[in-house]
Amino acid sequence: MMPRGMLSSMMPRGMMSSLLSLLWVRPCRGLGLLPPPERIFARRGGWGGGRLLAQRAPHPLPTARKSSREEGSHPRLGLFAALSAAVLASSTQIAVAQTPPPPPAPQPRVTIGYVDIAGDPRHEPIKAYERIVLKPRESPFAGAQVGMDEAQALSRVLKIDFALERITVKSAQEVTPAVTQALERGIHFFIVDAPAEAFRPLATAVRGREVLLFNATAPDDWLRRDLCAREIVHTLPSLAMTSDALMQHLVSRKWRDILVLQGPLPADAATTKAFENSVKKFGARIIANRPFKAGTDPREREQNNPLLLTAGTRDYDVIFIADDAFEFARQVPYQTVRPRPLVGAIDLEPVGWHWTWEHNGAPQINTRFNRASGGRRMESADWAAWIAVKMVVQATLRTRSAEFDKQRAFILSDTGFDGYKGLAVSVRRWDQQVRQAVFLATPSAVIASAPIEGFLHRTNTLDSLGDDEPETPCKLNK
């Protein structure tokens, strides 16, 4: 952005005056009657009390969004200041929510616990060896906060308050006691921001209790298939869903012959397994699966040299790479022996959310998130945390109730929620995975949104992604 003032000083005089001639002519009628330049603020009673703003007519040309706040000569800036103050105030409330709030709430309250682990390595940025941040990965708590901010207008209508309580524990082992203790205190909804392993003891501990846990960060398929707990709703797309989405796109392009490059981590194995399933499901072919190993050891060049890794096979249409560490994948594009696109860990990634999605109201949620998170771009886990809050809020709104049973029943019913990505999202009855669109995104655009046109399903095209009812061993809510 150009600094303010630069443009006008750069502009020749004639241009400036021709711009000025664009000025709206109406004010000239009351030219002498313009109010003095100072602002008057007056607060009206009750919620939504209008703030009276009167001030000198601001200039009529596009205004700078990033103006200095202290100047404060624009009504919108005043509003911004007030809004951000409100956001600050509400986040302060959240921060101190673990100590009892000062005035007792006069109306019922629906609290959502947000359980996370201090120093969770999954939320640490991926760095190159000299501290260069390759991928900033952050806690999706801001997603939940945005959902909470949206709920504030409704609490007045419903006469029910909404609150978000962050419970940060030291390790994955402490997640279960933290949830059960909060449950004793009357919290029924939790967003669990923990790795998949934390869910096994947690599911055992809360089995049959009045609780709904939202898994917003673990994509692992075994959580949906094998753990299969009726107390868990998975808002993040599963690996099966994201790899099916990718495969639908490849098959729709007729890129059916695939070379797989697989990294050494367990996560890479899980991703590859999901991908192999999708290959079978949608009738593609794996030409070869080459394990890679990051490094420069010449003795291991068959595994660490992209040229050698991508040579010596029959032709393929596309290269799929599974690399959770990301260190190797970033060196592969344009280093392949054949001119073929890369998908998976780099270049075209299947994601639950992307900051460039421009439809279904997405720009508005992206802007709200950006503002609430201090300038971050919204990602899949942020969306998963946000939709969890939204589901609870909608359940409260539509049932007009703060009773857990009613809210739970509403969330698990066939009702659709507005996920800002096209088709309404809802909870699959059989494994309580949230069915949703999956984006296929490059770093700067969503190339396609799956389900891709032409992939049909007998009830809901969203169920062409991931485990459909006949495909999963998990049979909840029958």
Place this chain on the structure above:
Amino acid sequence: MLIDRRALSLAVPAAALVACLTVGPAAAKDTGLIFVSNEKSNNLIVIDPKTYKVIKDIKTSRRPRDMHFSVDRSKLYVACGDDDVIDILDVAKLEVIGRIPTGPSPETFAIDEVKRRIYVANEEGSSLSIIDMDQAITIHEVPTGAEPEGVYVAEDGKTLYVTSEVGDLIHLVDAEGGHVLQDVVVGTRPRRFAATPDRKELWVTAELSGEVYIIDRAKFEVSGKIEFLPPGMRKSDVTPVGLAMTKDGKTAFVTLGHAAHVAVVDVPTRRITSYILVGKRSWGVTLSRDERTMFVANGFGDDITVIDVNSRKATISIPVGRIPWGVIIDD
């Protein structure tokens, strides 16, 4: 583009004075011209009503969306979402002659000419701006639910209705005091309004739940709803946004967004009588004054569909700019 505001504010009185003497809007009436706002190409396309040829491409501020005429039709106001302004167009000259600053991302608005007020929903500001048209100043910022959109001013000018897309709410706002009086909960993502001429009902589209909600204005509560499903479409594609009603209050037209149809509704019985095929993401819908022709903006077709109202058939589609949002006719 940023302009030094200090330099400008010094120059304002002189420039305004000059403008007053020389740029007075010329008289224009009933030209019949069709204006289409295009969100992505930042322009208004002007179409000749007889030949349906594009006769002018007017550059506006960024992301032009809702449009309204002044009562004498000499001026056209255009909300431009990415520059936080309402552009003012001289209808005779077909050029932008001024701008009114609004809150962040203005989408739709309403004008009360008696009070000389503009009511603008600021999509990203979660607020409604009440603007004095003559002085171009914001006199109230009314906090609303997130993503306010449709605005409808009651005939007496005392109250107005605003939707909140995220809150699934309709706010009843005190136009003078600038605060919310009451709310009513409707379907998912409420968008636009139409009022019956008897002033008893307010219709509002709920985009994501695929419905129109009918609000009893006297009681300010939901008195009915209409669900849409054109033959062969999936429920999830039915995303109603635009609404138009005939002056006799008998027929309503609802654009169904991704379902690429306009639903025709018999207002007294609230029954859907037919569906008319249009383009993708159909939003804006406008009837000509004689109510024989209807125009629909197809956001994902970059064109508008012209419909013969009597036969309920699309007759022609006209390419316009990128992502057309709405249509307005100077008749």
